[in-house]
Every structure is written in structure tokens, then in C-alpha cells.
Amino acid sequence: MGVDSLGYVGFNVTKMAEWRTLLEQVFGMEARPRAAGGAVDFRLDEYHHRITLHPAAEDSVAVVGWEVGSPEKLDQLADLLREKGADVAPGTAEQCDASKVKKLYRYTCPMIGCPTEIYYGPLVSHTSFTPRRGISGYKTGTLGLGHIAFWVKDLEATLSFYREVMGFSISDYIAWDDNDAVFLHCNPRHHTLALMAEAEGRPAGKFQHLMVESVSRDDVGYGYDIVRDLNIPVAIEPGKHSNDHMQSFYLKSPSGFWMEYGYGGREIGPDWEVRNYDQPMLWGHRMVSP
Ligand SMILES: [Fe+2]
Structure with missing residues (x-):
């Protein structure tokens, strides 16, 4: 029972240009702008993305995404969170597509207060990670x-x-x-x-x-x-x-x-x-x- 790893994080940001400079030039991450809405996903390994920046009027955590290894474990964890009083809602097809996962549940962490997703089945890209600068890669x-x-x-x-x-x-x-x-x-x-x-x-x-x-x-x-x-x-x-x-x-x-x-x-x-x-x-x- 429980989660297996930190899958992804998203941030609402007021300074998108400065953020892009940081993630691309310092960390060598690969920017993948979304088709609409102005959000930018960032790739740093074989996953489609690990970090997302959303243009916003205030800076905040948009999501913490916890990876779970199987659909059974995911459903069990969602049930347990509901038992503990969390506002767990199944992710829509659009939300799953945006997060690039097979299935997810969303809730607000009852302890920390941050928007949270638990999910399984992350999308792995068939193309290789193309770092923005000459880095060796990340331990993920x-x-x-x-x-x-x-x-x-x-x-x-x-x-x-x-x-x-x-x-x-x-x-x-x-x-x-x-x-x-x-x-x-x-x-x-x-x-x-x-x-x-x-x-x-x-x-x-x-x-x-x-x-x-x-x-x-x-x-x-x-x-x-x-x-x-x-x-x-x-x-x-x-x-x-x-x-x-x-x-x-x-x-x-x-x-x-x-x-x-x-x-x-x-x-x-x-x-x-x-x-x-x-x-x-x-x-x-x-x-x-x-
Ligand atoms: Fe640390």
C-alpha cells in the first residue's frame, strides 16, 4: 500500500521567461510547450515530462504527482484517502491526457493543503531526451x-x-x-x-x-x-x-x-x-x- 515514487510536479508561475531560462540553461531540461493554454512541460528523462509550469497571476504549487505501480494499488489508495476524509475525485480523460498518465485521482492533501494527484501508467516517450545543454542526465x-x-x-x-x-x-x-x-x-x-x-x-x-x-x-x-x-x-x-x-x-x-x-x-x-x-x-x- 502507498505510493512508489514522486512522479511529477507542477507550479503556477508569474515569471515564465525566468523559469524557462533556469530549467533549460541551468538544468538542461527539454521544454515541451503544450498546444494550448501557455503551459510548458519539461522533460529530463524517458518520461514525457516531470515538471510543468503554468502561467499564472500568483506563484503556487499546481500539483504534486505520486506514482503508484498498478491500477489495483491506485484504487486501494484512493479508497483509503477517501476513508481519511480527502476530497478524492477521479481524473477526467482530459486531465489524464494533460498529465500523460493512464489513470489518476485528484485531491487536496488534507495535511499539507497542496493539490495532489496519485496515478499509474506514465507515458514514456519513444524519442530520446534531448537536453538543452551538454549534461549526462538525471538519476530517476x-x-x-x-x-x-x-x-x-x-x-x-x-x-x-x-x-x-x-x-x-x-x-x-x-x-x-x-x-x-x-x-x-x-x-x-x-x-x-x-x-x-x-x-x-x-x-x-x-x-x-x-x-x-x-x-x-x-x-x-x-x-x-x-x-x-x-x-x-x-x-x-x-x-x-x-x-x-x-x-x-x-x-x-x-x-x-x-x-x-x-x-x-x-x-x-x-x-x-x-x-x-x-x-x-x-x-x-x-x-x-x-
Ligand atoms: Fe533537499
């Missing part, structure tokens, strides 16, 4: 798109929901300064979801960051140089995390939330033991702009 497959982090109102209740309903397991905890975070996995990726307790200036429901993981440390390094050359604000300097060992840097996206560009994250094995850390970094990762 069964590990999914990457990881996401949200600030939440009730950390314990949200943790219980994502463990008991959505099928996640705890990877570890980090508490530092006035931050309190728990990291969760649903496949061997160290964490696919991070939950952070709300705090001053960091309201519940707000999206904190999206991480995508390169297969090349050099791709991340070149990306860092491009970020500096384009004067894109760096949020956290290059460094290595204490828990997932990801070597990464963070930049401030045109929507205000952060994106993490990572390499070399460790994976969860069968003998994983939950740890509790007092800092998120081993080295580096110094804060530049909050």
Missing part, C-alpha cells in the same frame, strides 16, 4: 523525479498520515537552530519527502524546495557556474548533507522557493537504521540568502 527511474520539502502545521500528524496512508517510512530526523525536520522514503532514494515544522516566516503549506539529482558531479558544478554567470540568486553554497550525503547547492527559483541541484545521494538499504542529526550539513552548505 524507480527512484522517481527527486525529492520535495514542505513546511507543515502539525509535524507529528502529517508524519503519521504520510506513513500510514501514503506508505512512507522514516529515513531520519534533523533538528538545528529553530528547524525541526523529518525525512521520508518510499523507494531506495534516501528521501522523497521532507516535512519541516512551521516556524516564524515559514508558514505551513508553503513549498520549501525541489531537488533533482544529476548523475554527474561535473554537471552540478557547471550548473553552479551558469547560475553565477546569469546572476540567479544562490540560496545555499555547495556542500554535502549529513543525512543523505547529497553534494548539492540551492538556488532561489523565480517563484521564491528553492531548487536543489544534487549529486551522489546515498540510498536506503534493507539494514537502514533511523538516525537523528543536529546539523543538515557535513561541510559547506553555508546560507547565502534566506
Whole structure:
């Protein structure tokens, strides 16, 4: 029971041009503009797309898409979500076509408040991924798109929901300064979801960051140089995390939330033991702009 990976994310954005520059020139993603409506899908592996930008008057999360491996598991999860009071509705043919999946259900996450889809049967393109710059590619497959982090109102209740309903397991905890975070996995990726307790200036429901993981440390390094050359604000300097060992840097996206560009994250094995850390970094990762 539960989800198997983070499949896709969508954002409503006020600054489409800046976003396209970021995703194409820094991350090397392939833009696939939709036929109507102005939305742009972005491809970074064999899937039709993993990220969608929707032009909008306000910046927000448009959707978090969780992949489930079979139609039976999908229906069971939809039933369980309904039991827990979520406003689950089956996706229409048009919604499935837009998300490029065989079947989906939509609901608002009762804990985080974000628009959410659970789905199975993603469309795999027969053409090869054509990166916008010379990158080696992204670590996805069964590990999914990457990881996401949200600030939440009730950390314990949200943790219980994502463990008991959505099928996640705890990877570890980090508490530092006035931050309190728990990291969760649903496949061997160290964490696919991070939950952070709300705090001053960091309201519940707000999206904190999206991480995508390169297969090349050099791709991340070149990306860092491009970020500096384009004067894109760096949020956290290059460094290595204490828990997932990801070597990464963070930049401030045109929507205000952060994106993490990572390499070399460790994976969860069968003998994983939950740890509790007092800092998120081993080295580096110094804060530049909050
Ligand atoms: Fe991260």
C-alpha cells in the first residue's frame, strides 16, 4: 500500500521567461510547450515530462504527482484517502491526457493543503531526451523525479498520515537552530519527502524546495557556474548533507522557493537504521540568502 515514487510536479508561475531560462540553461531540461493554454512541460528523462509550469497571476504549487505501480494499488489508495476524509475525485480523460498518465485521482492533501494527484501508467516517450545543454542526465527511474520539502502545521500528524496512508517510512530526523525536520522514503532514494515544522516566516503549506539529482558531479558544478554567470540568486553554497550525503547547492527559483541541484545521494538499504542529526550539513552548505 502507498505510493512508489514522486512522479511529477507542477507550479503556477508569474515569471515564465525566468523559469524557462533556469530549467533549460541551468538544468538542461527539454521544454515541451503544450498546444494550448501557455503551459510548458519539461522533460529530463524517458518520461514525457516531470515538471510543468503554468502561467499564472500568483506563484503556487499546481500539483504534486505520486506514482503508484498498478491500477489495483491506485484504487486501494484512493479508497483509503477517501476513508481519511480527502476530497478524492477521479481524473477526467482530459486531465489524464494533460498529465500523460493512464489513470489518476485528484485531491487536496488534507495535511499539507497542496493539490495532489496519485496515478499509474506514465507515458514514456519513444524519442530520446534531448537536453538543452551538454549534461549526462538525471538519476530517476524507480527512484522517481527527486525529492520535495514542505513546511507543515502539525509535524507529528502529517508524519503519521504520510506513513500510514501514503506508505512512507522514516529515513531520519534533523533538528538545528529553530528547524525541526523529518525525512521520508518510499523507494531506495534516501528521501522523497521532507516535512519541516512551521516556524516564524515559514508558514505551513508553503513549498520549501525541489531537488533533482544529476548523475554527474561535473554537471552540478557547471550548473553552479551558469547560475553565477546569469546572476540567479544562490540560496545555499555547495556542500554535502549529513543525512543523505547529497553534494548539492540551492538556488532561489523565480517563484521564491528553492531548487536543489544534487549529486551522489546515498540510498536506503534493507539494514537502514533511523538516525537523528543536529546539523543538515557535513561541510559547506553555508546560507547565502534566506
Ligand atoms: Fe533537499
